[in-house]
Amino acid sequence: MLNRVVLVGRLTKDPELRYTPNGVAVANFTVAVNRPFSNQQGNREADFINCVIWRRPAENLANYMRKGSMVGVDGRIQTRSFEGQDGKRVFMTEVVADSVQFLESKGSSQGGQGSQAGHTSNPNQNQAQPSNPSGFQQQNAKESENPFEDNGEPVDLSDDDLPF
Template identity: 80%
Template structure:
């Protein structure tokens, strides 16, 4: 049997970070995932999928991602039920995320004014078609060369090792 889910979408609001009585971090979030087709009016619709993630990854998600951030989720679908305050049985289906990939930097989604989602710098992308900009010589050797500069990376299939 197999229960595997892979999603790419945007957070509909900031993740809700909480801690269990034992001190384990848990974050709930909702992911808006576009459907691959248009409706009869020619509009694209989205599904809003409830997700939960645990421990350090929950803390990282809450610290570094917010409303509108694009993330990739790898996990499994889980159903559960509980009784609400009125005694009514509530059934929930959610994705239990085993890993969340941050698909854009924290501030790349801030300050966008009608631009394409995920594309923060058209000019930089057009002037650098290879997607790689060499580090300047004046920078310290101690800086992380893999640190995200906030600009999208343009990769072709030829760049991938597999």
């Protein structure tokens, strides 16, 4: 049997950090995940998935991630039920996260706006940069090894050019 969930999405609000009577940290949060297709109007819909994480990772999530932050969640689905305020049985399904990966640096999303608030990061800092031992600059982007490396113009492709 297998119960495994992997999600990548954005937080819909700031995580809610609480502590149990025994002092164990728990954070509840909701992740908005885009569906892989568009509706009849051509718009992308999203699913809003309730998640919970415990202990130190819960504190880290609450301290470093905010509404709009992109996160990766690895965990499992869990269902539970309880008696609601109206006396009826309430069933709840949520993802119990084993880990949450921070896919953006602190302050880089700011609600998905892309602004940087007092923190700068270089997304290429861990990637190897190609070296040019001869010191010569390439004359033209068209001569580059990468055929898609140009000035942002659309690439003209037909269905016959695609391998699938």
